[in-house]
Amino acid sequence: MLNLKTYLKFLSRNKLYTFVSIVGFSVSLMFVIILGLYVRQQLSVDDFQKNRDRIFLMTHDNKTNFGNPVAPYVKENTPEVESFVRIVSREIALGQKGNDKIKAKALFADSTFFRVFSFKLIEGNPSQVLEAQKSVVITRSFAAKTFGAENPIGKSLFIENSEHTITGIMEDIPVNTIITDADFVVNYNSITLVFGGNWVLDTPSNFGFTMFFMAKPGTYLPSKAPVLLEAFKKDFWFFSRGFSDDLKFMPLKEAYFEAENYGNMELRHNSRTTITVYMAIAILILVIALLNYINLTVAQAGFRGKESAIKKLLGCGKSRLISQLLAESLLITAVTFIAGLLLAFLAEPFFNNVLNTSLDLAYQFTPSVIGICILFVVIISLLAGIIPALIISSFNPLEVVKGTFSRKVKSSYSKGLIIFQYTVAIALLICAIFIQRQSRFLINYDVGYNREGILEINNTGLDTTQLDGFKAKLLGIPGVDLVSFSCGTPLDGGNNNSYDLDGEQFSFQEFYVDSAFFKIYGITIDPTGIPPSNDTWWLNEKGYKAVHVDEATQTFSVWGGEYRAQIAGIFNDFKIRKLDQDYNQLRMRWRRNGETPWQIIVKMSPGSDYYSMARRVEEEYTQYTGGELFEARFVDEGIQRNYESVQKMSSIMSAFTLLTIVIMVMGVFAMSLYLIRQKEKEIALRKINGATEGEVLLLLNKDSLKRVAIAFVIACPAAYYAMTKWFENFSYKIGLSWWVFVLAGLAVLFLTLVSVSYMTWKAARANPVDSLKGE
Amino acid sequence: MIKINDLRKVFRTEEVETIALNNIAMEVKEGEFVAIMGPSGCGKSTLLNILGLLDNPTSGEYWLDTKEVGHLKEKERTQTRKGKIGFVFQSFNLIEEMTVYENVELPLTYLKVKASERKKRVEEVLRRMNISHRAGHFPNQLSGGQQQRVAIARAVIANPKLILADEPTGNLDSKNGKDVMDLLTELNREGTTIVMVTHSQHDASFAHRIVNLFDGQIVTEVQM
Numbered sequence: 001m002l003n004l005k006t007y008l009k010f011l012s013r014n015k016l017y018t019f020v021s022i023v024g025f026s027v028s029l030m031f032v033i034i035l036g037l038y039v040r041q042q043l044s045v046d047d048f049q050k051n052r053d054r055i056f057l058m059t060h061d062n063k064t065n066f067g068n069p070v071a072p073y074v075k076e077n078t079p080e081v082e083s084f085v086r087i088v089s090r091e092i093a094l095g096q097k098g099n100d101k102i103k104a105k106a107l108f109a110d111s112t113f114f115r116v117f118s119f120k121l122i123e124g125n126p127s128q129v130l131e132a133q134k135s136v137v138i139t140r141s142f143a144a145k146t147f148g149a150e151n152p153i154g155k156s157l158f159i160e161n162s163e164h165t166i167t168g169i170m171e172d173i174p175v176n177t178i179i180t181d182a183d184f185v186v187n188y189n190s191i192t193l194v195f196g197g198n199w200v201l202d203t204p205s206n207f208g209f210t211m212f213f214m215a216k217p218g219t220y221l222p223s224k225a226p227v228l229l230e231a232f233k234k235d236f237w238f239f240s241r242g243f244s245d246d247l248k249f250m251p252l253k254e255a256y257f258e259a260e261n262y263g264n265m266e267l268r269h270n271s272r273t274t275i276t277v278y279m280a281i282a283i284l285i286l287v288i289a290l291l292n293y294i295n296l297t298v299a300q301a302g303f304r305g306k307e308s309a310i311k312k313l314l315g316c317g318k319s320r321l322i323s324q325l326l327a328e329s330l331l332i333t334a335v336t337f338i339a340g341l342l343l344a345f346l347a348e349p350f351f352n353n354v355l356n357t358s359l360d361l362a363y364q365f366t367p368s369v370i371g372i373c374i375l376f377v378v379i380i381s382l383l384a385g386i387i388p389a390l391i392i393s394s395f396n397p398l399e400v401v402k403g404t405f406s407r408k409v410k411s412s413y414s415k416g417l418i419i420f421q422y423t424v425a426i427a428l429l430i431c432a433i434f435i436q437r438q439s440r441f442l443i444n445y446d447v448g449y450n451r452e453g454i455l456e457i458n459n460t461g462l463d464t465t466q467l468d469g470f471k472a473k474l475l476g477i478p479g480v481d482l483v484s485f486s487c488g489t490p491l492d493g494g495n496n497n498s499y500d501l502d503g504e505q506f507s508f509q510e511f512y513v514d515s516a517f518f519k520i521y522g523i524t525i526d527p528t529g530i531p532p533s534n535d536t537w538w539l540n541e542k543g544y545k546a547v548h549v550d551e552a553t554q555t556f557s558v559w560g561g562e563y564r565a566q567i568a569g570i571f572n573d574f575k576i577r578k579l580d581q582d583y584n585q586l587r588m589r590w591r592r593n594g595e596t597p598w599q600i601i602v603k604m605s606p607g608s609d610y611y612s613m614a615r616r617v618e619e620e621y622t623q624y625t626g627g628e629l630f631e632a633r634f635v636d637e638g639i640q641r642n643y644e645s646v647q648k649m650s651s652i653m654s655a656f657t658l659l660t661i662v663i664m665v666m667g668v669f670a671m672s673l674y675l676i677r678q679k680e681k682e683i684a685l686r687k688i689n690g691a692t693e694g695e696v697l698l699l700l701n702k703d704s705l706k707r708v709a710i711a712f713v714i715a716c717p718a719a720y721y722a723m724t725k726w727f728e729n730f731s732y733k734i735g736l737s738w739w740v741f742v743l744a745g746l747a748v749l750f751l752t753l754v755s756v757s758y759m760t761w762k763a764a765r766a767n768p769v770d771s772l773k774g775e
Numbered sequence: 776m777i778k779i780n781d782l783r784k785v786f787r788t789e790e791v792e793t794i795a796l797n798n799i800a801m802e803v804k805e806g807e808f809v810a811i812m813g814p815s816g817c818g819k820s821t822l823l824n825i826l827g828l829l830d831n832p833t834s835g836e837y838w839l840d841t842k843e844v845g846h847l848k849e850k851e852r853t854q855t856r857k858g859k860i861g862f863v864f865q866s867f868n869l870i871e872e873m874t875v876y877e878n879v880e881l882p883l884t885y886l887k888v889k890a891s892e893r894k895k896r897v898e899e900v901l902r903r904m905n906i907s908h909r910a911g912h913f914p915n916q917l918s919g920g921q922q923q924r925v926a927i928a929r930a931v932i933a934n935p936k937l938i939l940a941d942e943p944t945g946n947l948d949s950k951n952g953k954d955v956m957d958l959l960t961e962l963n964r965e966g967t968t969i970v971m972v973t974h975s976q977h978d979a980s981f982a983h984r985i986v987n988l989f990d991g992q993i994v995t996e997v998q999m
Contacts, residue, residue: 005877006870006872006873006877007872009872009873009913010872013871013872306870306871307870307871307872310868310869311870311881311885312853313829313856313862313868314857314881314882314885315853315854315856315857315858315886316853316885317850317853318849318850320885397829398824398829398830
């Protein structure tokens, strides 16, 4: 007790040291705690599924998934398959026809869902609850929100205007699963309501459906894939024509990290690289924080060294001293850990947002995690404490007796640690700047079409007879310039049409548009001379080059070469969806009279209040459709959302870089305090011998300059390498401009000089007599 | 109590070799009060460090009581020193972060004396040194004389048989210096052996015997 009291006294007397140590350490630990729990959460995704080793996601390399009949086909032809679950996740409109709708997240799943996956049912039997047509299982929170205290079982839910019956209640879908969050799970056959017909269940060539298979115990499904692939080649044209030559059963645990690469948009996913990056960041933060603490503690070891030398003189053994110092380290680590934990709770919303998750810190603290935390604190306190303890305890009592006790500590490796901090700071700053610039570059890239003041509304309720009337209504709103009805927009990407022609595979993204569409998006046509009609196409430049156009007739083959269509004109290669997904061939034609548009596009006058106009449009829409859901987005915001992951990466990197720099600045400031105190005598002697304040200042700052320069030389290649790797993920990217490197170096140098200068300036101005009198 | 024979201490650096103590022989009897005098650099402090088991001689013998202690390892020196030797310094060397009470108590904690016993003994010695009223203060709140009294209290708390004092009055004015010398004389009268290094003829006059060192050798010994 006595010893900890002494230590507390020491801390309260060295407030700067204490402040810098505790604040720097606890903010870092906050990062480490959050990132650590995040990584843990991500790596433990679907661990709670009892059948996790038997569940596989079926994929192939064309990123298009499968048609619905494929699932029963696989089960029939593969004795190892016990059952399958197909999944469709959609935002749907909830409510009776003619009433105002609310938006809800629906998960359509086969009746096997609750037998294959281990989602807990509060009410209902897992093997029966989804059996009936139009049955629906609602989550606990949706039940509470919608029905309050009433028992919802047996009640009706109108999904896409069709009555469903609630047969069960389930716990909310947790974040640590590949299955996306939903308000309720609906019997799979109800997807016919979303897609508008039974054909969606019966057509093998209508792709895009996600399917899981559960193997019988003791069998190994992935080994059956080659046999199945051969069968597919016989029975499904997509495989027989060679669009895909691959079939895979992907284990559930792997699917979370891999499925995205196979086009499974229905599922939650994460990338291993991201997890690795965050893990690396957490470790790096920990190392920096530890080094900073060690550095500071060593730097002022001289002050504690006297105490330790006297104790040794009075008969205290070295091992006892070391254990005391380690106990102190444990104390400060425990305090900072608790502070870090509190900060983590405060910062949780920010991280939930940038990490796209719900960390639920309070919920994560199970006994085993608490155990890990305690172990972590002990290990960290050992790592942080052992070097200072060895240095402090090795002071020779003889020096005390001699009265020549010097407060100097060999600072050669302290300097090394400082250089390391500078290096990390510079490298991170370089990376953070590049990532941020890349994120802006992607968002602001000239996609080849207009993006400002354009509202895209999903058509959830207008039929073709209502279009003209609705258009007139919208054009009546002051500030609405143009209204277009289309199937597909650049942001949404239109429909895909794949076929082969002369042995080559073509994949067109196609749009059915009206004349306002061209004006709104600023897409210009270079006419071929063929007058546009319902049967002619406009092709983009790349598409025009690819399709073997017959120059004389301006025709090209469509649909397997069985027909030829005329080309009315050529338009520029604008970029659809995201930049890094390259879609080469685009084509457009008039939307025909009977075709229900997918989108309603509203162009507003530049400079008008877009948001209040969007509300006006919404009112009109809701009224006109009798309460259908209004789902809309502005094109520029949609583009931004496409690069959300890069933006979030940029936010994390910026926060982390800021943290590193703050620790660095605090560390350098505190270090300068101690290093300069050790130099007081030298400064005094130099001044007595005629050095001016300016010369002393230069002398003291020269060291910092040198260290930053060394750090710069190490940091540049490291950052260059890391960024080259990172940029490999992008097909559209900025260059690695040299000035970013220089800027980062100068920034760190500037911050260093600012943080050091207060102390050096004070030291340089001090009266030399005071320093010499002191000893 | 102390017997040294042929004691040499040589400091070597790469270029120079300094002989700090050159074949010294000396004896201090139990209950004696010996002052060591001599000009700066004559080896006084080196001798005191060796006597205090803070340093080993290069060669020669050092018998403390009945044990040869001249070539012990650091750990053994600490063990031997504990409770047996008390130190008083010119610059007091109190621990700044500890109160007067805690500073004085410290040697007892290393001797594993029970808390209740420690309390009794610390209070007693503080009373005796006439600084009980300062028990809760920190060293930097005390005058030099008070700090040295605390240091002496700390030196005697474990009832050591030997007190080594290095210029104990060096940082004090004459009034406080006299108090300190009176204290040391009193301790000596009660049976504690004292070896004191000093520059001051006046302080030395309190001793039974003055040993004069010059260039690492004993030049004269004067019995008072």
